[in-house]
Amino acid sequence: MTSLLFVEDDAVIRTSVGLALERYGYRVSTAADGLDGLEAARAGDHDLLLIDVMLPGLDGISVCRRIRETSQVPILMMSARGDGLDVVAGLEGGADDYVVKPVDLPVLVARIRSLLRRATFARPATGQAPAGEVLTFGELSVDTAALEVRRAGQRVELAPTELRLLLEFAAHPGIVLERATLLRSVWDYGWDGDSRVVDLCVQRLRRKIGADRIETVRGFGYKLCGT
Template sequence: MRVAGILLVEDDPSVRTGLELALTRQGHSVTAYATGEEALDHVRARRPEIVILDVMLPGIDGVEVCRRIRRLDSLPIILLTARGDDLDMVVGLEAGADDYVVKPVEPRVLDARIRAVLRRLESASADRISFGDLVVDRGALKVTLANREIHLTPTELRLLLELVRHPGQVLNRRYLLRAVWDHNHVADSRLVDACVQRIRAKIEPVPAEPVFIHTVRGFGYRFSPP
């Protein structure tokens, strides 16, 4: 079983201690903090493999922590959100989070999400495909646009790779949730939408008028390079 170096950021002492103990029992190495400031210092000093980040934090909130981490690194981020806080969750995904889990969370569910993210990091086949100025190197896990490297998070890269594997085909959100996030709940489709928006902002000349990733209203997305 894969052991992950986890940075856990949760201000509630009982929740933080419970998750830290549970994830440690699952074999992970966990460093836990109560504030966003401490978490950012840790990311700068010692890069974790994955961040588990509560949205509601004192001082710098989780969404802002997510944004600041994204300026530093593309490491995976899973949000912990309170039930019913849909707006915070959507804003967090748009800020660059890869996944979210609603509290109270079963440690086994969180562990499964962590391992799914790590599998996404490790799964890629050796392949280099060009679509005009856009080059997707599956072996090197590298994307370039007009010879400039595009920095994608692991989830953004996995979603783009999945779309690239099926050029011209419409992939519905349920399929993409299973293929990229290992989710089965259609209610989580906002993960797909937010991730597509982030990818478009990085690879599309005009994100509002995409030429690579097209929305097929009522169905999903199609990768149709010019």
């Protein structure tokens, strides 16, 4: 059974959403503040973390950043404001995606399922590279079978969404991929969602594989430089 950790200080939301997710077949454990959530995340073996932004003790963004220091577990942030700076900060801190409160349960479950698929996939959703091929882009190498990324020979640790994004770029080297295309193929959105998730994930990926490796094509999207 898939295990979720839900960190939320509002007891009503924590209980109602937790019970609803259990009805969908998830095993849900909960924490009521940031410090307890961080401790539970570090101690437990969870498949996904659902973390509210506004938490007592330690805010959700700080929890996310601390978890990302040692773990690449999928993280879905919850925010009371869909266009606030907290969303941007959460994504910059390492979250893979976010949902807006009050939570629409079908949307939440769809985002959870999408994020779990990204964490367990064996190939990118589109433009699959041949099995076992090691793709090389300058000092960057991508093993599409072992799902390993190396930069100048050193292993690069990527979160599930970052890895899937890189594999999508690697399957189309030198080709401009629009944000809407990436939202559908990487985030598995059936609609053109918030493009900020693409932009911020690209920023995180650049910090890990080299800022000059992914080029911005203004007004269109991004492309992976092949040399």
